Amino acid sequence: MADRPKRVEIHEEGPREGFQIEPGPISTAAKVEFIEALAETGLREVQSASFVDPRRVPGWADADEVARAIRRRPDVRYTCIWLNQRGLERAVATPLDIVGSIQLSASETFSLRNTNRDTSQTLAEQRKTLDFCKARGIAVTDAIVMTAFGCNYEGFISSERVRECVGVLLDLAAEYELQLSCVRLADTMGWANPTTVERIVGTVRERWPDLRLGLHLHDTRGTGMANALAGLQMGIDYFDSSCAGLGGCPFAGHQSAAGNICTEDLVYMCEEMGIETGIDLERLIECARMAERIVGHPLPGKLMHAGSLQPYRARNDS
Amino acid sequence: MADRPKRVEIHEEGPREGFQIEPGPISTAAKVEFIEALAETGLREVQSASFVDPRRVPGWADADEVARAIRRRPDVRYTCIWLNQRGLERAVATPLDIVGSIQLSASETFSLRNTNRDTSQTLAEQRKTLDFCKARGIAVTDAIVMTAFGCNYEGFISSERVRECVGVLLDLAAEYELQLSCVRLADTMGWANPTTVERIVGTVRERWPDLRLGLHLHDTRGTGMANALAGLQMGIDYFDSSCAGLGGCPFAGHQSAAGNICTEDLVYMCEEMGIETGIDLERLIECARMAERIVGHPLPGKLMHAGSLQPYRARNDS
Secondary structure, eight states: TTTOOBBBBEEEEEEHHHHOOOOOOHHHHHHHHHHHHTTTTTEEEEEEESSTTHHHHHHTTHHHHHHOOOOOOOTTTEEEEEESSOOOOOOHHHSSSSEEEEEESSOOOHHHHHHSSOOOHHHHHHHHHHHHHHHTTOOOOEEEETOOBBBBBTSOOOOHHHHHHHHHHHHHHTTTTTTOOOOEEEOTTTTOOHHHHHHHHHHHHHOTTTTTTEEEOOTSSHHHHHHHHHHHHOOOEEEEBBGGGGBBSSSTTTTBBBBBBBBBHHHHHHHHOOOOOOHHHHHHHHHHHHHHHHHHHHHHHSSHHOOSSSHHHHHHHH | TTTTBBBBEEEOOOOHHHHHHSSOOOOHHHHHHHHHHHHTTTTTTEEEEEEESSTTTTTTTTHHHHHHHHHOOTEEEEEESSSSSHHHHHTTSSSSSOOEEEEEEEEHHHHHHHSSSHHHHHHHHHHHHHHHHHTOOOEEEEEEEEEEEOOOOTTSSOOHHHHHHHHHHHHHHTTTTTTSEEEEETTSSSSOOOOHHHHHHHHHHHTTTTTEEEEEOOHHHHHOOHHHHHHHOOOOHHHBBGGGBBBBSSSSOTTOOBBBBBBBHHHHHHHHHHOBBOHHHHHHOOOOHHHHHHHSOOOSHHHHHOOOOOOHHHHOOO
């Protein structure tokens, strides 16, 4: 318990996660309005677009337009994702903050099925991207271990395998002299539980005590917030999450739409526990309600429906 | 962490919680089918009806019919609730398991607004009920502190106040020579967070180290499962919960329908953490899906939509 951080950093992924799965259509203007509102909450990073094949992800066919329309705040990073060099070329042509990442899947089977590459082929591909980033002066500060807690193809992932993956990424970072801000462990398929969070974070922490670790958690099986708590108790101070739980869907049958943990629910929990987030919770709740209006159906976040405890506090103080 | 229990007991409240708020109509046969299916999962206690004024809670106007129609398993307790002596008279006329309880609200303002009685008036009323139970040979084994973590009228509740309430209930139990199975702390209004769970459970535990404590948690603000984890870490081995998250509703605007934590999500988390529940998770998931079919709209449970990890384990084992 002594490990709990005083402050956590939250990386907002709602716009990118959410709009890529919504049947839509959602207007470019609505996306921009939502991103701009998120940037007013105190969030320091908002993942704002996805540069992927518009035939595969029609929801982000307007990524370039969104990227150009955002009125930027100087203290916020507006990041984005891409899956290949073509996407990266599109991204760098926009005013977005291009942050490169190195990634490895702890499950090699997932890697093979998802990208048709094994670990060594993935590393070769990462080197190509790193060479490109180096040539273009693009900072690479993120490292991610995907399927770190389990995989629908391989089952549970051992902590030793995750430690091995982190080691490979750190070696690659050293080879390219990258200054990584954080290594994120991603529960890509929603397999984590509080015990595996403790075990895997503990194993990696033991090997690299000074390495900053982050968690990317999904609430696939209802344990997302409990996993976040387990992470906080292990000293994790960096989380990915999604406003309103965008990317998830409460409707039965949407099994693929598991959703990140919900940003405002996470901020609420942290703040109530005395852990600072630097985020204006009431403004963030308004963003979540805006998200629900934009997508036109209920979203999984809880706090936006119940409201925070702020009104009661204000009444008690008066 | 050493405090985690090896086994937890889960008290199912889904039928009673859920059917009282559903706009319905839901047939008596469907309610009975659901209760009977729950009783096949390994749950040892299913709250199966609510004997309250049918003008106020039309969803339970058929409580008597449901109670009589259930084909009972000998190893399951089919419990129920009532709010006054008239309700209790109806309940004892059915074959249900009548378990009396003593209850106190940590928030006196809530008590006054909810029942128009302060603490001493509540105690006088409890004595009347206890006299009635004694005369009728009804066992009183439950004790509940309501609004133990906060109240929309009074704000946060101090751990000292909760300890005081537990003391009053224990004195009452001693006066009537009751054998309490457990004292439950109820987060009636969804104010709890992991830190307050630790603080309040810790304060009560310190005073009565051997008293069995239970938690009745709501997922009003998204922290329900994290609160349950905090409880497990404090050694709590008794939880109330609701299959499929019945009683809650994912639709915006249903602010009053906060919902207990979801039974199968809790069972999943416990079992994945190596904590036994004695419950067949796959059967329980089928019950949750049945509940969704019965009410005709999505329910908040996550696991029933994603499925458990059992199919992957089975594949890996083969």
